[in-house]
Amino acid sequence: MERRSFVRHAGLAGVLAAGTAPALVHAQASIRWRLASSFPKSLDTIFGAAETFAKKVSDMSGGKFQITTHPGGELMPAFGVVDGVQNGTVEIAHTAPYYFFGKDETFAMGCAIPFGLNSRQMTAWMMEGNGLKLMREFYAQYNIVSFPGGNTGAQMGGWYRKPIQSLADMKGLKFRVGGFAGKVVERLGGVPQNIPGGEIYQSLEKGTIDAAEWIGPYDDQKLGFNKVAPNYAYPGWWEGGPQLDFFVNSKAYGALSAEYKAIVEAAAAYAHVDMQAKYDAKNPAALKQLVAGGTKLFRFPKDVMEAAFKESMELYGELSEKNPNWKKVYADYSKFRAEQNLWFRFAEAGFDDFMQAQKL
Structure with a gap:
């Protein structure tokens, strides 16, 4: 297949999968962003999601798009990252939106509210419901474009x-x-x-x-x-089901090429899934050790x-x-939650209730 036709028909995902990405992005400008996290570097799961995201952006851009990651307190206070992105001090942040409910309680719905959606329901609302659209409309008031950036799953109390x-x-x-x-x-x-x-x-x-x-x-x-x-x-x-977000300064995002925008979206989606997978894999052994101690x-x-x-x-x-x-x-949000709970009651909850009572 002629190369130009392949790129046009396969789209970015197909090009990346075919291994031709370096040639595609070769002509792109080199970009360097700074990412301010709200989390300490010692936490490889939650801070690590930002590092995973940055690595994927670099890998998919052939090293042309570099993002340095900075823990809470290094560039700005952990709870100062929204101001940092809004004002353009940094191009991107990784945080829990509900930290900023003091600005407007609506921030919390981008992360978690008491008796809200679980992690799968939250992702469904964001990706297939109106969640991402509604939250982006809200975040636009703060010069922010948001991308789901991880979930911890249901937390302990x-x-x-x-x-x-x-x-x-x-x-x-x-x-x-x-x-x-x-x-x-x-x-x-x-x-x-x-x-x-x-x-x-x-x-x-x-x-x-x-x-x-x-x-x-x-x-x-x-x-x-x-x-x-x-x-x-x-x-x-x-x-x-608390969701983390990547908050990108709207001006910085708007200046990206279409290819770089697609890379940011794909890297965020990867980090989103990867973060909860790590928590689900690591929490059981840690809980056993804590109880034994x-x-x-x-x-x-x-x-x-x-x-x-x-x-x-x-x-x-x-x-x-x-x-x-x-x-x-x-x-x-509340309408979506009601519909989800009706469904989960019969399928997920019914299955989980039985399985967790078994001796395996």
């Missing part, structure tokens, strides 16, 4: 000096909880703290906080939370779960009355 035995134990609890969930914890009588991942251990150790959640066994073990708070809760009702697992009591659900639904109703951005996105 955090580390506690004393186990939570009833709703009364939530009263006055100084709890490090990521992003938007703090609004619900506060309505339950707790005192939420929004602390970057790299600072949680010291806060627990010093007694500045009574409890903290991060992600799950693999990361939590690396961060050593079990050494200072032995009681480990589940499930993380506020993070059933003395970690005490406990399930949130029913009254905590029911109260948290009630407060969450009331909060979403209140936000829909006062925040037009939230109202627009949540109307679609």
